[in-house]
Amino acid sequence: MNNGKPLVGVVYEVYIPNPKAADKELSEETVEEMAREVYEAVLALGYPAVLIPVKDSFLGFLRRIQEVKPDVVVNLCESFDGTTRLESNVAGVYELLRVSFTGNVMRSLSLCQDKFRAKAVLSAHGLPTPPACLVHSVDEVPPLKFPVICKPNGEDASMGITPRSVARDEAGLRTALASIRDRFGLPVLAEEFIDGREFNVAVMAEGAEARALPVSEIDFSALPKDQPRIISYEAKWFETSELYIKTPPVCPADIEDDIRLRLQNHALEAFRVLGCRDYARVDFRMDKKGRLFILEVNPNPDVSLNAGYARALKAAGIEYGDFWKLMIRNAQNRNGKS
Ligand SMILES: Nc1ncnc2c1ncn2[C@@H]1O[C@H](COP(=O)(O)OP(=O)(O)O)[C@@H](O)[C@H]1O
């Protein structure tokens, strides 16, 4: 501690170019920018801060944490050495070291990253999520109603999602399954496609008290009619592409109070049953009958200034720096316990 101010280590993974996954570059490079934004916000609070990049060496990372001895780690790692599956292990390191850190614990990160398993937990708690199957072969036809969307079960940031991920029939399904299998392996998550509006709800907790922030909606109205209404990888990351430009988020969403309340209550409940703390973002779709479905819970969402979480903070009248102040205080209060 420096005059009562915690030394904050902002930990993030450095993008290592990988020719086999060149399209991952944009989502990964963003992590570095995000780390700088958070670092500057923490410095502006008057806290001493150190940027701690994580590369491919675990021992190098451990050594750096032991050298810096941060009072609090702001954990922004979304993978380790380019592997999304190891995202949760990084949080596990702080837990073993008993270092206080912001964001979610290993167990929730790992659970939410397995979309199918997280959906089972949501369903067991009575929360709605689209019917889905884990498919173990491209020749399998899961007992789902078409259209069906195929996605990797353990990725995020719309990785692997293209307009062709939405299958209208068995032939389309085989193509969609094969494309995910070739890139991410089996099994593939096949899910009933919910044609309708898409919402995101950011959740923020002060200690054990979680609150849902204003709802955000994707405006699909400008999207050409022949395009499925989804946030594909291109729509999420290629800022100059038509798909990106024609799927802008709107926050706060223009929705009736009863839909807003249902979304926010579901988001809070999902946050709770998946064992989340500090912050997370919940993705929803609503079908034509007004039924809501949780697509997934993101316990480590993009917290860059220009991304959805910060937009929701702004809509709630919460300064970005004040958000980090609160998260750092949460971490300090836990005193290394996770
Ligand atoms: N069952 C579904 N029905 C409709 N759209 C979906 C469905 N699943 C995914 N999508 C679309 O694909 C996008 C990414 O899917 P999501 O499950 O949120 O995974 P990711 O972790 O990649 O964000 C969503 O934002 C949505 O546009």
Ligand SMILES: [Mg+2]
């Ligand atoms: Mg999502």
